Amino acid sequence: MNAPLAADTTDLMKFGVGQPVPRQEDPTLLKGQGRYTDDINLPGQVYAVMVRSQVAHGLLKGIDAEEARGMPGVLGIWTGADLNAAGYGPLKTVMMVPNRDGSQMKTPTRYSLATDKVRFVGDPVAFVVAETQAQARDAAEAVMLDIEALPSVTNAREAAQPGAPIVFDDVPGNVCADFQYGDSAKVDEAFAKAAHVTKLHLVSNRIVVCAMEPRTAIGHYDKETDRSTLHAGCQGVFGLKNQMAALLGIKPAQMRVVTGNVGGSFGMKGSPYPEYAGLFHASKALGRPVKWTDDRSGSFLSDQHGRDHDFDAELALDKDGTFLAVRLKGYANLGAYLSNVGAAMGALGVSRNLAAVYRTPLIEVQTKVAFTHTSPIGAYRGAGRPEANYFMERLITTAAREMGLDQMEMRRRNHIKPEEMPYKTASGTTYDSGEFTVLLDKALELADVAGFEARKEESRKHGKLRGIGIGDYLEVTAPPMNEMGGLRFEENGDVTIITGTLDYGQGHWSAFAQVLTTKLGIPFDRIKLKQGDSDLLIAGGGTGGSKSIMASGAAIVEASDKVIEKGKQIAGVALEASAADIEFKRGRFEIVGTDRGIGIMELASKLRGGLKLPEGVPDTLDVSHVHEAAPSAFPNGAHVAEVEIDPDTGHVEVVKYTMVGDFGTVINPMLVEGQSHGGVVQGISQAIFEHVVYSEEGQPLTGSFTDYAIPRAGDAPSFKIDYHSVPAKTNVLGAKGCGEAGCAGSLPSVMNAISDALGGKHINMPATPERVWEALRS
Numbered sequence: 001m002n003a004p005l006a007a008d009t010t011d012l013m014k015f016g017v018g019q020p021v022p023r024q025e026d027p028t029l030l031k032g033q034g035r036y037t038d039d040i041n042l043p044g045q046v047y048a049v050m051v052r053s054q055v056a057h058g059l060l061k062g063i064d065a066e067e068a069r070g071m072p073g074v075l076g077i078w079t080g081a082d083l084n085a086a087g088y089g090p091l092k093t094v095m096m097v098p099n100r101d102g103s104q105m106k107t108p109t110r111y112s113l114a115t116d117k118v119r120f121v122g123d124p125v126a127f128v129v130a131e132t133q134a135q136a137r138d139a140a141e142a143v144m145l146d147i148e149a150l151p152s153v154t155n156a157r158e159a160a161q162p163g164a165p166i167v168f169d170d171v172p173g174n175v176c177a178d179f180q181y182g183d184s185a186k187v188d189e190a191f192a193k194a195a196h197v198t199k200l201h202l203v204s205n206r207i208v209v210c211a212m213e214p215r216t217a218i219g220h221y222d223k224e225t226d227r228s229t230l231h232a233g234c235q236g237v238f239g240l241k242n243q244m245a246a247l248l249g250i251k252p253a254q255m256r257v258v259t260g261n262v263g264g265s266f267g268m269k270g271s272p273y274p275e276y277a278g279l280f281h282a283s284k285a286l287g288r289p290v291k292w293t294d295d296r297s298g299s300f301l302s303d304q305h306g307r308d309h310d311f312d313a314e315l316a317l318d319k320d321g322t323f324l325a326v327r328l329k330g331y332a333n334l335g336a337y338l339s340n341v342g343a344a345m346g347a348l349g350v351s352r353n354l355a356a357v358y359r360t361p362l363i364e365v366q367t368k369v370a371f372t373h374t375s376p377i378g379a380y381r382g383a384g385r386p387e388a389n390y391f392m393e394r395l396i397t398t399a400a401r402e403m404g405l406d407q408m409e410m411r412r413r414n415h416i417k418p419e420e421m422p423y424k425t426a427s428g429t430t431y432d433s434g435e436f437t438v439l440l441d442k443a444l445e446l447a448d449v450a451g452f453e454a455r456k457e458e459s460r461k462h463g464k465l466r467g468i469g470i471g472d473y474l475e476v477t478a479p480p481m482n483e484m485g486g487l488r489f490e491e492n493g494d495v496t497i498i499t500g501t502l503d504y505g506q507g508h509w510s511a512f513a514q515v516l517t518t519k520l521g522i523p524f525d526r527i528k529l530k531q532g533d534s535d536l537l538i539a540g541g542g543t544g545g546s547k548s549i550m551a552s553g554a555a556i557v558e559a560s561d562k563v564i565e566k567g568k569q570i571a572g573v574a575l576e577a578s579a580a581d582i583e584f585k586r587g588r589f590e591i592v593g594t595d596r597g598i599g600i601m602e603l604a605s606k607l608r609g610g611l612k613l614p615e616g617v618p619d620t621l622d623v624s625h626v627h628e629a630a631p632s633a634f635p636n637g638a639h640v641a642e643v644e645i646d647p648d649t650g651h652v653e654v655v656k657y658t659m660v661g662d663f664g665t666v667i668n669p670m671l672v673e674g675q676s677h678g679g680v681v682q683g684i685s686q687a688i689f690e691h692v693v694y695s696e697e698g699q700p701l702t703g704s705f706t707d708y709a710i711p712r713a714g715d716a717p718s719f720k721i722d723y724h725s726v727p728a729k730t731n732v733l734g735a736k737g738c739g740e741a742g743c744a745g746s747l748p749s750v751m752n753a754i755s756d757a758l759g760g761k762h763i764n765m766p767a768t769p770e771r772v773w774e775a776l777r778s
Helices: 010-015 026-030 080-085 133-142 184-193 237-248 274-286 296-302 345-353 385-403 407-414 436-446 449-461 508-520 548-574 600-608 669-688 741-757 769-777
Strands: 046-052 058-064 074-079 124-130 144-149 175-181 196-204 216-222 227-232 255-258 290-293 309-317 323-335 363-371 465-474 483-489 495-498 527-530 582-585 588-591 597-599 623-627 636-645 652-662 719-723
Touching: 010 508, 046 133, 046 274, 046 296, 058 124, 074 080, 074 133, 074 274, 080 274, 124 133, 124 274, 175 345, 184 309, 184 323, 184 363, 196 385, 216 274, 227 237, 227 274, 237 255, 237 274, 274 290, 309 345, 309 385, 323 345, 323 385, 345 363, 345 385, 385 407, 385 465, 385 741, 407 436, 407 465, 436 465, 436 636, 436 652, 436 719, 449 465, 449 636, 465 741, 483 548, 483 600, 495 508, 508 527, 508 548, 548 582, 548 588, 548 597, 548 600, 548 623, 588 600, 597 600, 636 741, 652 669, 652 741, 669 719, 669 741
Parallel strands: 046 290, 227 255, 323 363, 495 527, 652 719
Antiparallel strands: 046 124, 058 144, 074 124, 175 363, 196 309, 216 227, 216 290, 309 323, 465 636, 483 495, 483 623, 582 588, 588 597, 636 652
16 A cells, blocks of 8 residues: 655645646756757767668669768768678567458568668668768768669558559558458448448648757767667667667667757657667777767658558447447558557557547547658657547537537537446547546636637638637557656765656656655755666656656655655664654654654665664665556547638638646646647647658658748747646556647647638648638639
């Protein structure tokens, strides 16, 4: 049984669970004192630059590096043949998707550098190492590639058709996985008897992740210790250590991964990349650390992209608007190679989240997951969850309009009710908690939906079209992996939390410290956090899938219980009492029934001072604990967006935005609000601005910020945010996760608002001025 959280110390009034505590990281970052990978320079380091294909698909017939080898400062040039001869392993995927017949998906082998074919513009084929980055860049530009160009395909729907150019010879028809979920016969029967069927063609557009910090890595092989160290921005050093060890063909104990500050990731930096193995090969050959830093143009090509799903969606309803079944048939673009989780988002991710907050009896998802000659697709904020909610919410809004029913009432009628919890969905998940109608009604009231018609008329007077849209969402968080909860009482009086999640913008330090302060009464300002060194970890699931507080938070609570048990024995000695008579409350160990006690920090100080302990009594309060994975949680909420459209130009502006969320126990409302804002803006950006475009030859036409639009501060509205928290029953904190929920609510609410302003017309994302202008005149 977990000891109860403390609740009545002075420190808790400011820094306990539920308090809006500023991020501990911010002063360092705002003063420019952050330490990112590119800030690290090791003694004797040299520099690598990649040589990439400028052709989307072709036979790699030769690499001429003779001129480059003789250029100033060049220390070596290596190709895929060199790395393969050295025995490095292939890059692997970690999430498999079953075919409809139960067989596993195709997993063509990808080594770090292409040797036979190039498969996308940006495919790495060689790398140059020189004394300076400028010298390496000059030499890389002198490497000549002999590539016989072949036809290419960039669209997943087209790639899966007969006669399309083939990406891998051992993947017929380019279909990596032919995924099917649901009972087709029952779904067909439901559609046959439906009073109304709504059909939409829905596209979740491809986007570039655009993390503020481009990818950077330093590979260092130490011959004396026979260990390899990778400095790189990532989402979890423990998992990356194991994957890198497999890639290099060494034991995990021979691999160390170190990460400092990380300037954004959103899923993109969660796995090994093809550049990394070459750094260690060159380091071993040269006896020096090798550093590689991508530029923004390289990031557009070589970073994993996000989204890119293309579905025909259908919703079957009875005459009253009750849902009978929902069906998706479509395509998910993998790009040229499998990433860690690339195959999962448009298949498993969509099917697990399609039920959302609704009592949908039957669900079917059919997805052909296809290879194309484009940059690989990987996880991006939500990884299938925002897409599923977008598909469902667009169907609901359209169905209500087609049937002449009130869309709010249709949602309420189909909501899963609190008294039905726990509720097993047609997606195969079991919701433990939620009050979905209460959230929707609260959001409608906060957004003043009743006053919308007056605002619409005011917009009309100014020559603008105004629309309102709802995003009533629920997402299934990733199941937490085993996670470390280490607590170390330092010599200087600080207490360090050691855990395997990794902060790349979330603000872990404050949230984790709040949990520890609440649990053990340790002063907030004495708590430090260590996440970025794999040598300190015995487990670590990394940060992703909105699971950090459920995983690390639970690990900290459980580790605290172990501290209390050890502390009772030690305090018994210090207070000259039996350990059985010691209780812990408000940060103090006290003898039951007396006022005699000792604070936890004072007890730690006595240990450092040499408190004499009898045999069998622990000599430290330090704990190294592993929390075993808890089930997924189900954050949910309702977003209301209002847009104005200029009919002369097609320009869309989000002018009003309201959200109400259920994130269970809110550890830090300030951080939750920030995470919500960020997710919403990224959703707005995908809905209106962002879109990767390729030419027929597979050339990216949106290869820089000159051609690829992202929002600026002026494109984001002011936000209203509130909560209706129903604590989760599946983890000790009752938390549900919030990091990706903003995308799940904003994609549908913004696009529903645009459709409303267009009189119900449907357009796909992004709603660019051109598309909106054409829709107004079609």
